Amino acid sequence: MTGHEEEFWNWYNDIIENADISDKRYPVKGMNVWRPYGWKLTLLIDEQIRNAMESTDHDEVCFPLLIPEDQFAKEAEHIKGFNSEVYWVTHAGLNELDIKLLLRPTSETAMYPLFSLWVRSHADLPLKVFQLVNTFRYETKQTRSFIRVREIHFFEAHTCHVDYEDAERQIQEDLEIVEDIMKELCLPYLISKRPDWDKFAGAYYTLGIDTLMPTGRTLQLGSIHQYRQNFSKPYEIKYEKDDGAHEYVHQTTYGMSERLVGAIIGVHGDEKGLVLPPKVAPYQVVVVPILRKDITTEVLNECKKIQEELKEAGIRAHIDNRDLRPGNKYYHWEMRGVPLRIELGPRDMESNHVILVRRDTGEKMQVSRADMISTVNEHMDKISSNLLKRAREKLEAGVKVVDSIDDAREVAGEGIILFAWCGSYDCAEQIEIVLNASILGELAGKHSDYYRNHYRSIVGDGEHRCAVCGLGTDKLVFVARTH
Amino acid sequence: MTGHEEEFWNWYNDIIENADISDKRYPVKGMNVWRPYGWKLTLLIDEQIRNAMESTDHDEVCFPLLIPEDQFAKEAEHIKGFNSEVYWVTHAGLNELDIKLLLRPTSETAMYPLFSLWVRSHADLPLKVFQLVNTFRYETKQTRSFIRVREIHFFEAHTCHVDYEDAERQIQEDLEIVEDIMKELCLPYLISKRPDWDKFAGAYYTLGIDTLMPTGRTLQLGSIHQYRQNFSKPYEIKYEKDDGAHEYVHQTTYGMSERLVGAIIGVHGDEKGLVLPPKVAPYQVVVVPILRKDITTEVLNECKKIQEELKEAGIRAHIDNRDLRPGNKYYHWEMRGVPLRIELGPRDMESNHVILVRRDTGEKMQVSRADMISTVNEHMDKISSNLLKRAREKLEAGVKVVDSIDDAREVAGEGIILFAWCGSYDCAEQIEIVLNASILGELAGKHSDYYRNHYRSIVGDGEHRCAVCGLGTDKLVFVARTH
Incomplete structure (x- = not known):
């Protein structure tokens, strides 16, 4: 590891700890605890994914975690690819299980036995489902929060189609969804068709979704797979065609993981800490009262009014009324990457203004109270564009x-x-x-x-x-x- | 099992299958697949829980699934209570693990080693967190969808307090939260303090939350536990008091499970199928166009406008424009428990009306187009009140x-x-x-x-x-x- 890389990881680990994203002191290596701020960020990323999937007619489902060994073993390449990294449940209570169960490393082998019951005729196609669950892989390499962990927060979409062409159309749709989601996260990315020896175990081909981290290394954020009939044959997922003949479906999958969180931290962060994309920031605006002893109550009340107005406008706003100096609060929320800060002191109240500060540029503006909501919305858009633009420039230069x-x-x-x-x-x-x-x-x-x-x-x-x-x-x- | 009970379970299993709630053909007993409609219902119940928890200052977290055997074994009563029903992970990849890992049956023993790091001084108290995760119990009795399963969708809140009295205040708050959530689900319930031999393993006392099912049997939907210092001592969760002395915290938990789904199905359902409480119905209104060959397009367009208007008013609305007879659509959506149906045909269009039909009473009303949104909202409230009222009367009579x-x-x-x-x-x-x-x-x-x-x-x-x-x-x- 170069000195530069080591410096990056020190910064990364510090920020994850100091910004309350995750706690890695859980007594199992590679299984970390999502702290409230980090979990909220993750739920907001999930919401972006849900919106994108629902607007493209994918249905959300939830399949069991545990997969029986015999179902797992049906597709030969798949089991070869995953055999060395699955967790095995061998006992329950005081009994040894007749059939061992494994913790899903991904859900093909959990879903496809049911797909073979759900798909009957071409009227059942395309079948488009997704789930947001945790998956498990026994990583033997060094673990890194969000980037290489053993319990992985995971999104996976699975589709079945009448033929190869329709499955290919799905992959085009997936690429559009990737573009939409990555835009909200302000993350630039590259798509590449993985070489044969690096495709997903069981896939016909794999498209990788990669971004560039400040380490100079790429990080795979997700992937899209064309399975053709590689799984539908062993799992017997077939449909009756108009002429009464039976045909195996063609399948695709599309998955992304909590590495999105790692990428957001790494790609956007700076020496002050996190810089969060407004669409997924747990708080989009933090309101900091600047108090003077004689008019504390008025300022606090006005700050609460501001918070209420922001919330009514659908903006996630937090008021920091702790008994701390404003500078300490700035430091606290800058570290946590809150996109915009509003400061309000007695003089601002008199002149009917607020001070608005951008996290990404540090720009400080005086904004009239009447324009506050529209200015906040405008700058959230500008921050999104700016984060994406500067990250894309770095990627392209890289x-x-x-x-x-x-x-x-x-x-x-x-x-x-x-x-x-x-x-x-x-x-x-x-x-x-x-x-x-x-x-x-x-x-x-x-x-x-x-x-x-x-x-x-x-x-x-x-x-x-x-x-x-x-x-x-x-x-x-x-x-x-x-x- | 009495004939009456058998009849109920036949109805219950049929409705779960026919209304696309869950699929129990997954090849592991007691581990069922959440189908889209059932999962959406569950996510909406989760949302009610999240709202209630956030408005009472609980933070959402997510702890790992796997618990090391040595952490699990720290509280003697707890391990005695759960030992016979946990799943054990003994191998990972091709290796046998040094320390066996168990799948959380509940998360005390996952969370409390971290709580002992998080709680330092009384400024860290109360600590109030919750999570929505799946838990695992190796049930040996007959399994029943949502009611006795081996993978359980679960909500659990965990709190730490300076003393017993503050923990007791938390339990009072929990009881208010129960009341709020159960009101949204239109479920009546009884609270009772479980006898000593039936309290949660490790608790000082347990309050059970039960409802009455149409079988004449009660169903425990959740529970609230006062732990006193029973867990904080073995897990060393203590804080420094003002005088510098260290004191173990007092703890409480509050949990509810997917049994809420089973109760909603059983308590509200009727011979036509599900009757869903409006607050958690995946679709609150279904719009059915009544087509006549010559003016199909106009009616369909108007139905789409109606759906849009409902959505803009924050109402979950679905338009059923399948090529089926209206009667079949009524049957389909009644079975799925959609609270309100809007029918629109050519004559309704001419007179600027819609027909509104209530699922709970069958009541059919002509409503002027201008009053549609307010009438829909009014009847959703009425349906909620009616469902709760008639279920409460049944419980009280029981x-x-x-x-x-x-x-x-x-x-x-x-x-x-x-x-x-x-x-x-x-x-x-x-x-x-x-x-x-x-x-x-x-x-x-x-x-x-x-x-x-x-x-x-x-x-x-x-x-x-x-x-x-x-x-x-x-x-x-x-x-x-x-x-």
Whole structure:
């Protein structure tokens, strides 16, 4: 680990502790306690996900945690991929169980036995469901709050379709949902089609959703999978077609995890602490009374009125009336990333103003009381745009185009490397070994045109050549050290 | 099981299946799949709980699922109570774990090691947190959807206080919260102080929250526990007092489970299916277009406008524009318990009216379009009041006062028996054996005056005498067969 990375993790761990996000002193490694402020943030992220899923006609369900060993074992690749990282329940009460149960690492093998009962005819398709649950993976690497944990807060959507094309349309819809959700979280991201050896266990192909952390490494936030009929065959999920024949469904999944919280902390945070996107900030505005001994009550009452007005306008507002100096309160709420602060003192009251301070820029404004709500709303939008813009600039600056593995070596570890690859396993292996990095995959999704043009603008318009063997290719891939 | 009970369970199981509440074909006994409609209902109940907890300054947290065996074993009574019904994780991946982990049956032993770190001084008190999670108990009796399951959707509040009196005040607040939540669910209930042998494992005393099901048996929906210092001592949760001395905190808990869903189904349902309380109905209004071939589009558009207007007024509204006859749609949504139905046909459009139909009474009204929103809101309130009123009348009628065990024998199994008890274990045992029923406990909570007066009005004003031994006593107890 570089000094820079170590510095980042120290900052990250401190902020998680000091801003009351999570407590990692729970006596099981990698299983952390969500403290109220962090849990509220997470529930608000969940709400963004729910809204996006409901507006695209996905139904929310909740499947059991425990999966019987025989159901889990039905899809051979899947069990191979997960066997080394599942928790096994072997006993209940004083009895040994006849069939061992595992804690879901993901819910394919819990859901699909039921899907085979739910899907009968093409009228039942598409089936689009999702759930928000905790999943479990026995991580053996070093754990990190939100980023590598053993109990994972998780969102997973599962769909069944009449054919491959309809499943592909679902994946396009998923990509639009990713764009919507990530915009609310002000997080830039890259989509790439994972190489075959790195796809999800059982998938036909996998799209990864990655962002760039201040460590120079990428963080996978989620993924979208095309399963084709890989699961529907062993789980016998089939429907009757108009002609009476039976056909196995085509399936997709789309999942994201609490890594979104880790990304929000890492990507937006600064030396003062968290900087939260307004859409998911537990408090969007904190009101701080500036008291003078003789007129304490009036100022406090006015602050309460302000809080009420904000709440009525649908803004999450908190009033800090603790017996502390204003500076201490500023410090406290800046650390917790509250997007806007309103200060109100006797002079502001007299002149019918409030002071509005932005967390992202530190900008301080005098706002007339009458314009308060509209100005707060306007600045929440501006903060969202600004957070996304500056994070996107960092991500884009973090993508280095190279056309040879020697050039790549010089920038390895400083972000994401974009180059041409012939597609062969040998060249991939060499890239990964020489750079001590992973191939994230081929460009995909809405940003691929941008990066393809970017590559051309630097390397030239001719045929691209594999950075390792020099063979002609049209594959452009992202490579990075990953978390 | 009596024929009446069997009939009820047949109805109950059918309605759960037909109204898309839950699917019990999951391949682990007692672990059911929440289907979209049932899960939405449950999330709306959770929302009522969240609102009540937040307005009483409880913070929401989320603790890990897995508890290490050594933490679990710290409070002797607690482990004795739960040892025979916990699920054990003994292996992870290919390894056997050094310390076995259990799936939380309840979260005392997960939370309290952290509470001992969180509580330092009296400024940290009271500590009031809650969580909404699934818990696990290895039930060996016959399982029943929502009522006796092995994975349980669960709400649990945990508090720490400076002394016993403050903990007692918390219990009073909990009783007010119970009243608020149960009012929204239109569920009448009884509070009773459980006899010592039936209190929660580790508690100083337990208050049970019971309702009466149509089977004539009571169903415990939740409970409130006074722990005193029973847990704070083994878990070393203490605070520094002003004088520098250290004192163990006093603790309480309050929990309710998905049995609330079972009670809503059982208590309010009728021969047509579910009757849902408006506050938690996934759809509060269903709009059914009555189509005539020539003016289909106009009617459909107007129905969509109605749905939009309802949604804007904060009412959960669904439009059923499937290609089915209206009668089939009525049947479909009556079964699912939607509180109000709006029908709109060409003639209603012409006269600027809608037809409004109540699920609870079947009442059908012509309502002018201009009054629609206010009339819908008014009738949702009326439905809530009516559901609570008729359920409360049934509960009150189900409480039989007797003054001897012989009289009790004649009404055993027909509801709840109220009588005087001296408090001795011997008399209790005799009551329970002779009646094949359980002592719920002594009257407690806001309804105890009502039932005490009711007892006096039948048995007389003199000193009460134990129904078994005849000794004078002031203890009045509820006895019932329970689920």
